[in-house]
Amino acid sequence: MENMPQEFWRWKEYNWHAPDIAWRNAKIITAGVDVGSVSTQAVVMVDGKLFAYANRRTGSSSPDSARRAMDCALEETDLALDKIHYVVGTGYGRVNVPFAHKTMTEIACHARGANFLYGASVRTVLDMGGQDCKAIKIDAQGKVVNFLMNDKCAAGTGRGLEVIADLLQVPIEEMGELSLRVEKEPEPVSSTCVVFAKSEALGLLRKGWKKNDVLAAYSRAMAHRVAALLKRIGIEKEFVITGGIAKNSGIVTRLEKELGIVARKPDFDTQIAGAVGAALIAKKMKDER
């Protein structure tokens, strides 16, 4: 009775590496591991350049998740963990990264990562992750000037979206697109509570709504909550979004519309920003020592 025929929330895990970087002559090799509540990323940088990374689901044990992600990142390279000079752990499980030399919060790491990935003109970073959303203001060096996090409610988080993906039986990767395919933008749902999502969605479907409309109504409600967070901190250009939900076009589009500001679109995986930041901070720490 409990088994779903398919796990719709499951997004793909993968790894990547730069084919043409010779790490053997490098001055410094650093890594960042972001053990999030939902996903874990490991990023390896060689002299401050992206060398390899992996993106995996976080399991029930943080140390294992960290190890698995790192192994996965290094899998197709000939680099071994013991050749990495300095590792910084971040994310919810940051203190549980067994091979990390230091830890840093994901707030500092996303700030630094966004600064590196999008450039020094970024001033506002929105990290939409598995368990919370963070609105971060940063300076030209990628340092945190101010930040805000959402309240202790799972509504409007990545985990919440996964629950809804399962509920409506739509693959999470397609959720955003599907939610945009509506004739008319519906009213946002009255409560985005994940726990009560099913009764809410059932009620709507019973009223003759289509799945797309329900998705749209959810995405809109979520965008609304996140927009409130951003308005609270006061949004400044340039604005970028990191974290897994940045891949959900349904939420991003609605958020942009509500804020009247367009987020810079990345040409890389938004989920790795935190780990990239961690690897950069690792480099800085190593340099300073």
Next chain:
Amino acid sequence: MSERRYKKLKTAPQLKKLLEQHYLAAKYFHLGKPIAWVTSGAPVEIVRALDIFPVYPENYGALCGARGASAAMCQVAEARVYSPDLCAYARSSVGMMSDAKHAPLGGLPRPDLLITCGNICGTVLKWYEAAARHYHAPLFILDTPFIHADDGEPTAHAIAYVAAQLEELIAFLEKQTRRKLSKEKLLATAMLSSEAVSLWCDVREFCRARPSPLNAPDLFLNMAPIVTLRGTKECAQFYRALKEEIAERVARQVSALPEEKYRLVWDNIAIWHHLYRFYNHFVDYGACFVTDTYTGGWAMRMNDQGDPIHAFARTYTQVFLNQSLRVRVRDMADLITRFDVDGFVMHSNRSCKPYSVGQYDIRRIVTEQTGKPGLVIEADHSDPRSYDDETIRARIQTFMEGLR
């Protein structure tokens, strides 16, 4: 918003005009009179007698709720780091102060003076402090100590304290307006105020008739002038007309509802943002709210013995929200017997803690005393974001199933 499904009042256009004129005048035609923001429980007679033009942010809050503007206004405040858990009247008002783009009628006029009276809640102190900071307007706080006594009587020292502050208020207003308060004018205003209040009491009493000539939304809407125009000629005039109409309804046994099968009492502030939709769920069962604790809150008759300042002090300290749970139980039980009802519905109002904290106990005790069942519904008087029609309907259905 859904339509009302029960009889319209002939005086409705008159009411509409009266209120429109009030807000228009506040905005454009106050003719150089200073504008004071006052709380619903402030001794407005003194303000009027000094030719100051009072406006009521709370009433305006209700208007914003009814017009569906509250949520947007609240969001402005929330973006300015006000917590979404604060009273939505106050929150929307704070939103309006910094940005009036969502505010109906272009927002309230800027206050020259602020007068807050704590007899309804602690929120109004903080709200008016925020206004004072924003507008740099002088703030007068009338501190009316809460009454925990079972008999609802304030202590002698509380009355003396309030009376002393009233004298201070007069001095403060005289200084601000550079006018002298005329005792005659104060008495005349108090008389007009008394008259309207007493007519309003009569209107409410008419609803003891079976079938009731009015349903709760009528009471809510028709209460507005008592709050905003108390002490004016127009106000008394309106209630005379209203009383006449209701008297006639009662004489001809005209019912507010198509068919009155159940009679209920309402507790707490109206659910402004879904006024008809919400109350229609009861109309579906033929259930009429024949009376309520909220609009009765302004049916206090002025205590006219002795010195008027003392009478004011006593009356304004004794308003129902400044009274203990025991007094609220007593009043509720009294309504239940006098209006011969089948049950009561309590709106647990997230916005309004003084009105809502204690409701569970009030409900239990009142049911024990009267045998009448009570339903608690959680919502908010003006922020629609915590209103969920589906759940609320299920609660109402269960309650009505039990009333048979």
Next chain:
Amino acid sequence: MITAGIDSGIKTTKVVILNDDKIIAQRLVLTGWEPQQAGESALTAALADARLSRADLARLVATGAGRQAFPLAQSNVTEITADARALAFLHPTVRTVIDVGAEEARALKCANGRVLDFAVNEKCAAGAGIFLETMARTLEVTLDEMSALALQATGTATLNSQCAVFAESEVVSLIHAQTPIAEIVRAAHDAIAGRVASLARRVGGEPEIALVGGIARNVGFIDALARELGMEIIVPRDPEFIGALGAALMAGDPVSLRGAS
């Protein structure tokens, strides 16, 4: 007279068929996304079990979250009213009924089949079946195993999050702290028992107390609730069918339906 009750829950749909006051068939199916269809199929199956056809049905009453979705039902009542009616039939001495479904928990005070008072978990209390289901998923155990595990624990772990989703991550940190699984399970049961008990207290719950709804299959929960309330708890046979039974009983007694819509 043949009557039927259909309880269209968030998670499961239940049908009970009565011949006068005798249960002659009952069926449970997953509600899925088409409550109406689920209801149809449960009803068809139950009728088949009883070797009856639609035409034999004198009356049908619906209850549950999807109660308004059945055109074939003559009327509908809420689960709370239906529970009271069923308990009066099964255990007339019961004064308080606690009904915990997938997403909603309710407590009601009753006498002679009438609801005297009731309370439902407010949005966000998350004190319902889904809370345990989420925990089960995180712990990678089945609901049945959960229930058994809870009884083995002795410990003192507590969960503080109200939100089911966040309680999940609390559970993860408890796992990291090497808290034995049984203890975590017990903490999860205690957490929702506490919330459910406060509902019962809100209606002034008096003995005897009955627990119904799907969660009453869970002995770990019954134990937690009994401990929290300090009272014995009656669990009727087939606790998840109580709502449907109540509806079926009300179908046979049209007077009781006055006022229902």
Next chain:
Amino acid sequence: MKNKIGYLCTYVPEEIIHAAGFLPVRIAPSTTPPTRADAHLQSYTCCLARSCLDQALAGRLNDLAGVVFAHTCDTMQGLADIWRESFPNLFVETVVGPVALNSPHAQKYLVAELRRFVAALEQHFDVRVTEDALRASIRIYNTRRRALADFYARRAEFSAVQWFNVMNKALTTPPEAISDRRSATSNQQSAIENQKSKIGVVLVGATIDEPTLPQILDDLGARIVADDFCNGARYFDTLVAEEGDPIEAIAARELTRATCPCKHRALDDRAERLLKLVKDNRADGVIFYHKKFCDPHAWDYPPLAAALDREKIPHLLLEVEQVAPVGQTRVRVEAFLEMLSEG
């Protein structure tokens, strides 16, 4: 006879209760989630109210001869009445002090209200509260306040958790037990090693009742350099005059001590005080530690935050229920400290 009387807010005059022969103890919320209070209080009331009532309903406060409230916020006002209904035989009183502390009539009113409270105690317990007893109690409590202030002046030697323990123990033990700094910190060893790298923060809020935040601050190597809690520095910042009429003196203290947001003395006195705390103690930032659903503090947050912003003092808002969730709180605090140390 039971000899303790519980109270819920520091505006309750401890000296009077003490002079009547009782030990006044602050009722503090516990860390167990409430299960009984929800039958009386809505989910949108603060956890302080809910947890305190819950403990009483669970029978954990049965050793109290009475419970005294002070008029502060709307929730407390309702709670006092609920308490009275739940325990009809208990002595439950509210001292309805003035809200407008700047009113020229507030002192006179408060004195009368305190005398009413004295009379209520005397009548209910059949005791006499003499002027001499009041004077003696005032002296004892002043001694304790001075001892705490003295401890405070040396708090750099102690960790945040120790600070928390000292303050919370003080308000539930007999006042005579704390007469100087040493007795205030008995069982607390000085334990500060790597002092120099520490970031200093000022904490602001209603009360602090469980040590998650202090523990996190210790773990992360931050220091509490000042606070603005009811059960922190606001408790001892003003003494009662030992001369003159004792009731008048007690009233005078209530009107002059650092204000809580339920009271009004001047429009911006809280902001001014906060800025002074930050500057005098050279704090790096401010952490607002607020209870969810606490209206008065939520109302004061925007103006206080604005005042800090104007001075470019970083601040962080934590909104907690009964127990601060360790993970979430830690990320916020850690990120905040990272921000302060980078800056």
